[in-house]
Amino acid sequence: MGTKIILSFLLIGSIAYTQSKDEVHLLKQYSLQKCLKINYHSVDSTFISHDYSASYMLQVKNADYNMLNKLDDFTAKNTSQFYEMGVSENLEDSKANYIFCHCMDFYESKELDKFIKKVLKK
Numbered sequence: 001m002g003t004k005i006i007l008s009f010l011l012i013g014s015i016a017y018t019q020s021k022d023e024v025h026l027l028k029q030y031s032l033q034k035c036l037k038i039n040y041h042s043v044d045s046t047f048i049s050h051d052y053s054a055s056y057m058l059q060v061k062n063a064d065y066n067m068l069n070k071l072d073d074f075t076a077k078n079t080s081q082f083y084e085m086g087v088s089e090n091l092e093d094s095k096a097n098y099i100f101c102h103c104m105d106f107y108e109s110k111e112l113d114k115f116i117k118k119v120l121k122k
Contacts, residue, residue: 020120025065027071027116028107030057034075035103039083043097067119074115079106 015093033053040047057063082102088094 021099023120024113024116026057026061026063027067027120028112030063030065030068031075031116032103032107033069033110034072034110035079035082035100035106038080039097039099039103042080042083043095043099070119071116074112078111079103082106 030053033051037049037051040049041122054066058068079102082099083097085098085102087096087098
């Protein structure tokens with residue numbers, strides 16, 4: 001009997017961990033999409049990505065709307081200037097940028113991971 005109870009707790013804990021891990025991953029993807037959108041639009045105000053990933057995450061993946069708003073603010077605060085960061089190589093393209101690389105670094109950052117986990121606990 002005791003073994004069944006322990007196994008039940010382990011199973012429930014494993015499911016909760018997997019759901020939490022999946023939610024963190026989804027929210028990190030959302031932040032990456034938001035970072036790219038903010039910066040590419042800043043480079044070219046006529047840029048329209050036609051990327052509906054955010055809607056997909058909200059409607060299909062059932063991401064929490066309030067969480068996404070908090071993530072919008074955090075992402076904008078930390079990434080909205082990436083388009084201004086210079087290119088170190090001597091390239092012939094005067095409009096060259098590293099937006100994707102900077103946004104990917106943000107996506108993989110400990111700061112983003114820590115922020116998401118902190119907000120999920122609330």
